[in-house]
Amino acid sequence: MAKTPRKPPAPAKQVTPRHRRSLASPTRGKEGIARTYTSRPVPVEFATPEHRFVRADIEISGIFHGEASYEGRIFLNNPKADAKTPKDLEHGYAGSFHIFGHGGCLGDPGHCEVNEHKREPYDFRSPHPLTPAKKRVTVTEALRNIAKISKAVTITVVPVVTAVNDLCDAENVFRCENIKFVTYN
Amino acid sequence: MLPFNQLGVGRGFGDDGRRTSIGLGVHNLSDDQVAAFRDAYRQMMQINDNRGYQYFAGLHGVPSWYCWHHQQNAHSAQQMQLFLPWHRAYLYNFEMAMRDRVPGVTLPWWDWTLRSPRQSGIPNIFGVLKVGNQTNPLVTFRINLPNTSPALVHNTKRHPGNPDDLPAQSNVDDVLSRTDWNDFTDAIEDVHDAVHGWVSGDMGVVGTAAFDPIFWSHHAMIDRIWWLWQVRNGSGNISTDLLDTVLAPFNFRVRDVLNVNDLGYDYAAAQAVASAGGTG
Numbered sequence: 167m168a169k170t171p172r173k174p175p176a177p178a179k180q181v182t183p184r185h186r187r188s189l190a191s192p193t194r195g196k197e198g199i200a201r202t203y204t205s206r207p208v209p210v211e212f213a214t215p216e217h218r219f220v221r222a223d224i225e226i227s228g229i230f231h232g233e234a235s236y237e238g239r240i241f242l243n244n245p246k247a248d249a250k251t252p253k254d255l256e257h258g259y260a261g262s263f264h265i266f267g268h269g270g271c272l273g274d275p276g277h278c279e280v281n282e283h284k285r286e287p288y289d290f291r292s293p294h295p296l297t298p299a300k301k302r303v304t305v306t307e308a309l310r311n312i313a314k315i316s317k318a319v320t321i322t323v324v325p326v327v328t329a330v331n332d333l334c335d336a337e338n339v340f341r342c343e344n345i346k347f348v349t350y351n
Numbered sequence: 352m353l354p355f356n357q358l359g360v361g362r363g364f365g366d367d368g369r370r371t372s373i374g375l376g377v378h379n380l381s382d383d384q385v386a387a388f389r390d391a392y393r394q395m396m397q398i399n400d401n402r403g404y405q406y407f408a409g410l411h412g413v414p415s416w417y418c419w420h421h422q423q424n425a426h427s428a429q430q431m432q433l434f435l436p437w438h439r440a441y442l443y444n445f446e447m448a449m450r451d452r453v454p455g456v457t458l459p460w461w462d463w464t465l466r467s468p469r470q471s472g473i474p475n476i477f478g479v480l481k482v483g484n485q486t487n488p489l490v491t492f493r494i495n496l497p498n499t500s501p502a503l504v505h506n507t508k509r510h511p512g513n514p515d516d517l518p519a520q521s522n523v524d525d526v527l528s529r530t531d532w533n534d535f536t537d538a539i540e541d542v543h544d545a546v547h548g549w550v551s552g553d554m555g556v557v558g559t560a561a562f563d564p565i566f567w568s569h570h571a572m573i574d575r576i577w578w579l580w581q582v583r584n585g586s587g588n589i590s591t592d593l594l595d596t597v598l599a600p601f602n603f604r605v606r607d608v609l610n611v612n613d614l615g616y617d618y619a620a621a622q623a624v625a626s627a628g629g630t631g
Contacts, residue, residue, distance in 0.1 A: 189501045191508040191552050191559070231421065235548045235555050264544035266420060269556025272413045274500050283460025293431065294601070295557075299421035302537055328512070328548030333501070 173324065192269060195234065195327020197249050200339040202325070205244040207318035212349060213309050214317075219349040222309040224260065228298040228343025232278055235267040236325040240303055242312045244321045249326050258322075260308035263301040266303035270333020298343065309347070321345055367480045369626045375459040377568055378467055385476050387456045391449040392488040392564055404492060407445050410600065411561035414499050417600055418557065420540065430587070432536045433596065434543075435577045438570050439608045440601040445567060457616070459572035463546055472514035473550070477565045489564045494553075507563045510551035517549055518542050527580055532587035535580055543573050575618045578611050 176345035213222060224240060236351040244258035253259040280294045312319050325339040375384065395404040411418045418441070446458045461474060477489045496503040522542055529535040546569055553559040560566050581587075584585035586609050593605040611617060 183526045188497075188504040191505060192555050194510050194512075194551050235544070235551075237545065237548060264541050264548055266544040266547045266560075267556055268412070268470065269558040272499055272501070273560050295416050295418070295420075297421070302542065329510075331556070335416070 167279050179314065180327075189272070189331060189333065192329040192331040195330045195336060195339075199336045200234075200236065200325040200327050201337050202248065203244045203323045203340050205321040205345060207320055208347065209318050210309065210313045210347065213313035213315060213347070215310075215314060217349075217351075219317070219351045220306075221304060221350045222306045222307050223302045223348045223350075224345060225300065225302045225348050226342050226345050227261065227300040229265065230296075230341040231265050231299045232268045233270050234265075234325075234327050234330040234336065234339050235269075236265050236327045236339050238263045238301075238340055239324040240305065241322040241324065242305070242308050243316060245320050245322050247322050247324050249324060251324070255311055255332075258308065260305035261303040264328075265301075267297070267329070267334070268296065268310070269329070269331055272333070287344060302348075307346075309349075313341055347350060363578055375457055376465075377459045377461045377476060378465055380459055380476070380525070387453050388459065388476075389482060389488055391453040391456045391487075392491055394452040395448060396488055396492060402448055402451065405495065405562075407441075407448060408492070408494075408561040408566075409496070410441065411566075412558035413496060413503060414555075415600075420557065429523075431596075432533060432593065433598065433605070434540050436596075436603075436605045436608050437598050439474075439574050439577070439611075439614075440598040440603040442567065442570055442574055443603075443608070443614050444601055458567055458571050460575050460618075461565065461568035462572055463549075463569070464520045464523055466514065471573060472511050472517065473509065473565065474568075477568075492562050492564060494559065494562045503559070507553040507559065509554060509563065509565075512549045512551065518545060526576065527583065530587075532584075533590050535587065536585075539573060539576055539580075543569075569572075577616045581609070 211217075213219065226238075237248070239251075239253065239262050240247075240260045241251065241258040242260050244251065244346070247257065248260075251257050253262075268278075278296055280296050280298075282294060282297060308321075323340050326337070327339055328337055330339075378387065392404065395402070395407075397403070399405065409415050417437075418566070419431070419437040442458065449456050449458065461477075476487075479487055480490060481487060491506045491508070493506050494503045526535065526538045526542060529538055546557055547560060550563070550565065550569075552563070554563040554566060554569075589605070589609075594604065596605050597603075598605065598608070608614065
C-alpha cells in the first residue's frame with residue numbers, strides 16, 4: 167500500500183456582491199481549464215507478477231465536493247493524459263470516479279465551512295453536508311499491466327467537468343487529501 | 352382517469368388495499384399513464400406551500416440541504432451510508448404528494464441503460480416541449496428562490512452528453528455483483544453521480560438537481576437497482592447502528608425503508624395473476 171498525501175481541500179468560495187443577481191444554470195466545463203493532478207511515483211512492488219492479488223483499488227479520500235461536478239479519469243504512468251486521451255489500457259487508463267458537486271456556496275458567509283473539528287462532544291446533529299468524500303476505483307487490470315514493467319507508477323487524475331457555474335473554481339476542480347492503492351488477495 | 356392498477360400494466364400490487372407500485376419504466380408507460388404523470392407534476396408545480404413541487408425539490412439542496420451523499424463519516428469510523436435509505440424516504444414522500452393530486456399515479460423509473468427509439472438520452476416524455484397546447488411540465492421548472500444567496504430565479508436547463516456515455520447494463524451488472532453493502536452503495540452512488548453529470552445543467556449539481564423534473568425518475572431507477580440488489584442479498588451487512596438513524600426531515604428510520612413492499616410498492620419485472628376459480 168502506498169500513500170500520496172496532498173494538501174487539504176481549500177475552503178469553498180464565498181458569495182461576493184457580484185453574485186447577488188440570480189445565479190444561472192450550470193453548464194458543462196470548457197476543455198483544458200480544469201487542472202490535471204499527477205502524483206509522485208508510487209512504488210508498486212506489491213503488485214508485481216509474483217504477488218497474488220485478486221483486486222486492486224485506488225482509494226481517494228478527503229475529496230472536496232462543494233463546487234463543480236466532474237468525472238475524474240485515472241491514468242497510470244501517463245502524466246500527459248488529458249480529456250482527449252483514449253480511455254483504454256494502452257494509454258494507462260485505469261477507471262473513473264464521478265463527483266456530484268454541490269455547485270458552489272449557495273448560502274451566506276460561513277455556510278459551507280465544514281468545521282467538524284470544532285464540534286462539542288454532545289453535538290449529535292448530522293455531519294456537515296460538505297464533509298469530504300471518499301471514492302474507490304477498481305484498477306486491477308491496469309495495475310497488473312503496469313507493474314509487469316514498472317516498479318513505480320504515477321497516478322494522474324484528469325477532471326472532466328460536467329456541471330459548473332459562476333460560484334465554482336473552474337481550475338482547481340479536483341482536490342483531495344490522500345490517494346492510495348489497496349490490494350486484496 | 353383510471354388508477355394504474357386498472358390499466359392492465361400487470362406490475363406491482365393491485366387489489367389488496369395497498370397502493371400500486373413504482374414499478375413502471377418511463378419507456379413503457381401508456382398514453383394515459385404519461386398524462387396522469389404529467390398532470391400530477393403540473394398540479395404540484397402550481398402549489399407554493401409544503402404540498403408543492405418547489406417545497407419537495409428544496410429539501411434536497413437549496414435551501415434546506417437535507418440530502419445524504421457520500422459517506423459523511425465525520426463523527427466516527429462508522430460509515431454513514433445513508434445515500435440509498437434517505438433517497439428512498441424522499442421518493443416515498445414525493446410520490447405520496449403526487450398521489451394526493453392524482454390518485455393512483457406512480458413515479459416511473461428512467462432506465463438510462465436502454466437505447467430504445469423512445470429514449471435516446473433524455474426520454475421523449477421528458478424532452479418534448481409541448482403537449483397539445485400546453486407546455487410539458489416534465490421539461491423544466493421555474494425555481495423561485497429570490498432570498499437565497501445568491502438568488503435563484505430561473506427555469507431549469509439541461510446540457511445532456513452523448514447518449515452512448517450513459518451507464519450501460521454492464522455497469523449495473525457490475526454494481527449488482529458486489530455482495531458487500533458498503534461496496535455496493537459506493538458503486539451505485541458513483542453510477543448515480545455519473546448520470547447527474549451526464550444530464551448536466553441544474554440536474555448536474557446537488558444544490559438544484561431536484562428542481563429538474565427528471566430527477567425523480569432517475570432516483571426511482573437508483574432505488575430500483577437497490578431493490579434488485581436486496582432481492583439477491585437481503586438487507587446486507589448494514590451496520591446495526593445505522594438502522595435506527597432518522598432520515599430527517601421524514602418520519603422514517605433506516606430500518607423502516609428497507610423493504611419496499613412495506614412501503615406499498617414493488618419493482619417486479621412481471622406479474623401473472625391466477626384468479627380464483629380454477630379446476631381440480
